[in-house]
Amino acid sequence: MRRLAIIGALSACLLGGVPFEAAADEKTEKALEERIRRLEKLVEELIKHEAKEAKEEGKEKGKETKEGEKPSAYTFSGAGGGRSIYAKPFVSSPKATVGGYMDLQYRLFNSSNGTGPGQPSTGRGSSSFDQQRFVPFFYSDITDRLKVASELEIEHGIRSKSAQADSGGIEVSLEFATIDYLLREPINFRTGIILLPVGKFNLLHDSPLNDLSDRPLVDTAIIPSTLSEAGAGFYGTFYPTRLSKLDYELYVTQGFNGYRTDGTPVITADAGLRDARQRVSTVDDGLDNNNGKAVVGRVAFSPVLGVEFGGSGYFGSYDPASKRPLSIWAADWTFQRGPFELIGEAAWVYARDNNRNLDGTFAFDANGRPLPRRMDGYYVQGNYHFLPQFLRRWAPSYFTEASTFTSVVRWDNINTNSELADTARQRLTLGLNFRPIEDTVFKADYQFNFEDGKNNRIRNDGLVLSVATYF
């Protein structure tokens, strides 16, 4: 490119001064020929010069490598000085992708009352801005078969220190960090901190992917997303028929931790399974509380594009003696046809003997209710995607081919102690969102929150405005 520019400039200099009228002149013709010869000579010299430069650059690179800056030599013995940081694959590899997503929401509610386990709140007031999630992620194609993927979550990142006594600081944790070794399409190996395949929502929980601001109740209390655990296993895809697809994931993981070190139970009707997750269990430093490991898997079958049914299960033990099993069963569905979409998920939990303390006595929560052994819940959501054509004509730079509006209606129902009636919650959410591009969304939702089937038993209906984007 540079060479062409130089040639162009030289040509302009050499030929530019020739008057048009003199072209017919024989003398001028000779002069022109002479100038062309000179030009050709110059081009030849230029090519030689460039080749020489390239050779010298190569030598320099070789010299640097000899001096210990070889990018692949990032080992304990080989990495020396500050420069070694550039040998890390994510910085030097063109196959690495660094990105992230973030969201911000404004919540305006009837009161400061909560809306469910793991659901965002408004603090002491009834309205609040909340930068809930800032999630950088890193993806690297190490080789064709070896991939590393990770998401680092910073929740409510504005704080430098959390007010929660047992949180140990602000919430920064790896949502997932996996090493995949691809064998064949039907079977691949995955290890690391794995996003557990319990239901579909947990696997697709990123804010920019979802059409409503708040997660479904079943996916914060019953399947406490984001639910990830350290472990290893296999995943793959089969294509049973011409148009169908069957995906599966199967892992062995660490398991839930249902008790604090003093034996206080953490699986309660108020918190659901949230506080028993490995990623929030501070008492065992993220390590296992027993010798039992959990098995988790999901099978999803799609007979045709736009239709999918999933079934998943989790089975492990949650007590220190590994005598109390905990199981989660979930079913999920997706139907898409044209602009319409119907999605949903249902889940059931059984935590054997959670209504008893570790010493065998009956266990009650602060409200005097027995602790839950069973929980259940579901959500059903309908989406309609549209973009009025007059908007595209009116402002084509704002409303492109990739832009879309989505109107959403969702019904949530959970019971965090299925043996009682007053632990049930329902929610109706109406929403409208706009995506200028697929990966960025502005959402407006209104929630009607019901307790025990009664709206406004607790005044906690409210408006949520939010924006979320991948970047």
Added chain:
Amino acid sequence: MLRCRAFSEIVVTTHRSLAVFTCLLLSGCATLEGKPTARSPCPFEQVWDTSIAALEGVRLQTADKAAGVLETNWVEVEASTQAGLMQRDVNKERARYVVEVKREGTGAAATVLQLREAWSPMGVKMNQWRAVPGNPRDEEAVAAEIARRLKEKGC
């Protein structure tokens, strides 16, 4: 007696579930109706061979002549979307073709279907390829290529 009744109920329920599942599974075997088709008076064998030739450059995964089905391996194609707010070109798409060759009177017809999957390094999307609609223009192009080659053969 009660146990017998419970058992028969389980059997009936299982049969119903199996029937529903089979229906769902079979719906995956749906025909390629409405997909671009290259029709020719050429005999089946010639249309079959031409279809294979038209898929040059893509490795065949299945070539079941008795069933008249050709399936290619996945091949990476240009992504139709860009990633994130910065609209980066890091998304990937892959496609594979299914060509169904059927006898039609003395001639034959080759119908083309493209299966397409997308992947993005954005967040949880990095964990899996997901199915997306095939590109009708690509399907038409393959069908047109088969038709062109058959026409060249002059039958």
